[in-house]
Every structure is written in C-alpha cells, then in structure tokens.
Amino acid sequence: MRALVDHVVDEIRQFAAVTAGGERHHDGADVIGDDWSAAHRAAADELLAAWRRSGALDRPQRPPFREIPALWAVGQHVTELVIHAWDIARATGQQADLDPELGLVALRCGRETLRPEFRGDETEGHHIAAEVPVPDDAPLYDRIAAFGGRDPLWGRSSGA
Helix, strand or coil, X not given: CHHHHHHHHHHHHHHHHHHCCCCCCCCCXXXXXXXXXXHHHHXXXXXXXXXXXXXXXXXXXXXXXXXXXXXXXXXXXXXHHHHHHHHHHHHCCCCCCCCHHHHHHHHHHHHHHCCHHHECCHHHCXXXXXXXXXXXXXXXXXXXXXXXXXXXXXXXXXCC
C-alpha cells in the first residue's frame, strides 16, 4: 500500500512540475515520509497552484513523450488520478464505485487522450498499461479500472 500511495503522490508532484513549465523527474525517492496525508495534500496544493498560474491553460506542456495541449494534460491528470483512486479503494477494501460524474469525465478524457500507442509496460517508458477487455455494460468503475489496465474482477494489473 505504501508503494501505491508513494506512486500517486509522486505522480501528482510530476504533474505539478510539468504544469509549471518544468520537467518530470522520478528519482525513486520516497515522497510520502511518515505523514501520507500531508504529503498528498502538499502535492495536490502544488498541482492546483500550477494550474492557477496565469496562462496555464493556454501553455502547451512538455512531458517526456511529446508536446501536448494543456487541456489534454488536464484530462490525463483526471484520468490517472481516478484510476489510482480505484486502486487505493480496492487495496484498502473500500467501495470502488466512486463519484459517477468524475468517473464519466475520466473515462471520456482517457479515451480521448490515452490512446493505444501511449500504453505499455512502465519499464519500456509507458505511463499506462494496455486496456483490459470488459463488457460495454460493465459498471462504470469496472470500465475505468479496465481502461487503466486493471482486471476489475480479479484486481490484477497488466502493467502500469
């Protein structure tokens, strides 16, 4: 569980760095320390501050793979954080059917931005795993989990 929360907080920090005009830099260091909640809050505040800067929504971002429009990045952030919210809910035995409106936004944005060519194993430099097939009428958060490369029936992940 610690590794998952550390990954999520680190991703939020990386999103904030790129949104502020910097670069992603994963150094493998523990970023949550002893107070996981405070580390998450600090990273979230940093990301919100980056998005609130003048011109942030007009300025393209430059993550490692290519230049992207800022609004594309917003969708990517929402999608990844919703997928990881599912991860944390499942890992802690909590209900994984989270906010339906946010889930619909995440799935729509994810389908628009996280195309198959951006997917694969993290060791190969990809940011999100290949989608796991589920029925079209599966519950919303099962579809989100599957979109994120998770098997919602077994809790397995096929990658990132």
